[in-house]
Amino acid sequence: MSTNGKKELYRIPEQGKVAGVCAGLAEYFNLEVWLVRIVVLSAIILTGVFSFALLLYIVAWVLLDKKPPAHGRHAELKTKVWQAGDSPRQAIREISTRFRSLELRLRALEQHVTSDSYSLKREIDNLK
Structure with a gap:
């Protein structure tokens, strides 16, 4: 457009x-x-x-x-067979995959921030 x-x-x-x-x-x-x-x-x-x-x-x-x-992907859902776009099942599968990927990244980040090495590094940086 x-x-x-x-x-x-x-x-x-x-x-x-x-x-x-x-x-x-x-x-x-x-x-x-x-x-x-x-x-x-x-x-x-x-x-x-x-x-x-x-x-x-x-x-x-x-x-x-x-x-x-195009810059990025803009998916549209199709409501009729002849329309272009993703089927609702395919769109839900793609969204689910994206959320799973984000959840795994968030878990890794949370694990790093709550680790002892992160706390120790932060305290050392505060001493400087």
Whole structure:
């Protein structure tokens, strides 16, 4: 999304099979990539080899900019099968993994702060 809140259409070659046009369309319309690929491929096959759909794909390939790299991950939950995003079960699993990792780090920090060597080092530093 841009800074003014409007979505912008990009192509995403990292997620694409050919040029990333279908991946960009899927992200823009919040759909699964496989669904957009099926629609585009069906349009190309059903209208002939040199079809209008193929011409539009090539024009989009040339005109659309590549998507700039994102800073961090923003996951969205999907409510319908064709929407893009994580399933609720997958999102809960990922959150659970993150919390487990944080808990282990917190336990290690707590163990260090309550240890005798930490108390001794703190007292020595206070003497200086």
